[in-house]
Amino acid sequence: MADRVQHPYGEIDIDVVKRWFRLPADEDQAIWMVNLMKYKAVAEYAEGAKPETVRGAISGKAADDAYSPLASIAAVGAMVAFHGDVLEQPAGDPAWDRIGIIRYPSRSAFFTMQERDEFQKSHVHKAAGMEFTIVMGCLPNEIGAEEPPAGSSYVMRVRKFIDPTRRGVEPAGVTTIARFDVDGTVIGDERTWDEVRFDLVTEEAMSHLGDVEGIADGVTMVVSRLIDNLVSSVQSAPEVG
Numbered sequence: 128m129a130d131r132v133q134h135p136y137g138e139i140d141i142d143v144v145k146r147w148f149r150l151p152a153d154e155d156q157a158i159w160m161v162n163l164m165k166y167k168a169v170a171e172y173a174e175g176a177k178p179e180t181v182r183g184a185i186s187g188k189a190a191d192d193a194y195s196p197l198a199s200i201a202a203v204g205a206m207v208a209f210h211g212d213v214l215e216q217p218a219g220d221p222a223w224d225r226i227g228i229i230r231y232p233s234r235s236a237f238f239t240m241q242e243r244d245e246f247q248k249s250h251v252h253k254a255a256g257m258e259f260t261i262v263m264g265c266l267p268n269e270i271g272a273e274e275p276p277a278g279s280s281y282v283m284r285v286r287k288f289i290d291p292t293r294r295g296v297e298p299a300g301v302t303t304i305a306r307f308d309v310d311g312t313v314i315g316d317e318r319t320w321d322e323v324r325f326d327l328v329t330e331e332a333m334s335h336l337g338d339v340e341g342i343a344d345g346v347t348m349v350v351s352r353l354i355d356n357l358v359s360s361v362q363s364a365p366e367v368g
Contacts, residue, residue, distance in 0.1 A: 134314055136257040143311035147234040147264070155233040156266075157364040159208055159307055161323050162227040163261040163285070163346070166191060170255040178251065188224060190256030199246035203236040205229050208360035209325075211350040214280060218337065219346025221259060226283060226350050230360045234264065261285075261315040265307035265323055267361045273302050275327055280349050282328040282336070287344040288321050295340035300332030305357040318344060325350075325357060 130141040166187030181193065200207065209228040216222055231237045240246055263285075275281070281304060288294055306324040328336070336347060 131317075135254055136260050137262070137314040138316060139314055140312055143264070143313055146311065148238070150234060152233075152235070155235055156366075158231050158234050158237065158310065159265040159267065159360070160229045160231060160237060160313075161261075161263045161265050161285075161307070162229075163223050164191065164225045164227065164257060165221050165259045166224050166256050167258045170252075172251065172255040176251050177255075181252075187256035187258065190252045191225070194249050194252035194256070196240075196246050196249050199240050199243050199249070200229060202243065203231065203240045204365075205231045205236060205240070206356065206360060207354050208356050209352075210354035211281070211352050214349045214351055216346070216348045217333070219285070219344075219348075223346070223348060226348070228357070228360075230364065232365045237264075261320075262313045263315070263320060263323065264310045264313060266310050267305065267364075268308045268322075269303055269306040270358050270361050271303040271305065273304070273327070275304060275352070275355070279327060280351055281325040282333070283348045283350045284322075284324050284326070284336070285320050285346040286322045286324070286342055287319060289341050289343045291321050293341055294322075295342065297326075297339060298332045298335040300329035301336075302327040305361065320344075 131138040132141055133139075168187065170181075170185050170187050170190035172181070172190075181190075197207075206229070207227070208230045209226065212225050213223045231240075304325045304327060306322065308322060309320045312319055
């Protein structure tokens with residue numbers, strides 16, 4: 128059983144953290160940190176931790192908006208690869224509110240950001256607003272060639288396979304935009320995951336997504352594309368070392 132430590136909004140998988148820390152620099156590579164976020168209805172700031180800029184009660188989502196660590200992300204050479212709200216969730220639990228993906232130049236850069244002063248100061252907002260999150264480190268497996276239509280939404284699926292070497296065939300009407308393999312879940316629960324994927328899916332195909340064979344567990348969401356750099360984040364990723 129994995130060694131886990133309780134975190135304010137999930138459990139830290141110590142085995143994954145140790146493995147990443149021990150990775151030689153010449154083997155460390157760009158990593159896409161996929162965040163599934165579920166917010167508190169009302170943000171709960173610790174006593175004495177509520178910034179003066181926050182007046183009155185605010186939602187957990189509004190607190191996360193105030194968190195927005197863009198300066199810290201840029202300082203370690205990372206970039207926002209994707210940001211969107213969950214519009215509907217046909218399958219899986221809990222009910223997620225928002226998705227965010229940050230591409231870091233390496234796993235070490237991800238850890239470095241956690242230690243930055245401005246990141247720790249802004250993190251008070253995330254701690255106040257987040258009820259539960261899953262944070263997965265992912266590596267790109269496939270990038271589609273089709274340009275998504277303006278204003279379209281993606282179907283995002285997070286999946287665990289019965290056998291990762293034998294994956295079921297997708298129904299007609301599913302066009303891949305980006306597919307990632309999960310290298311490790313840093314924060315979450317007892318579940319582990321194999322794949323995160325983003326697709327354009329026709330209305331007919333939506334009704335058949337549950338028919339794909341070989342799925343042990345999964346979450347299916349329709350997500351908006353508030354920031355969509357999925358493809359370019361892979362194409363411009365720094366090389367190992």
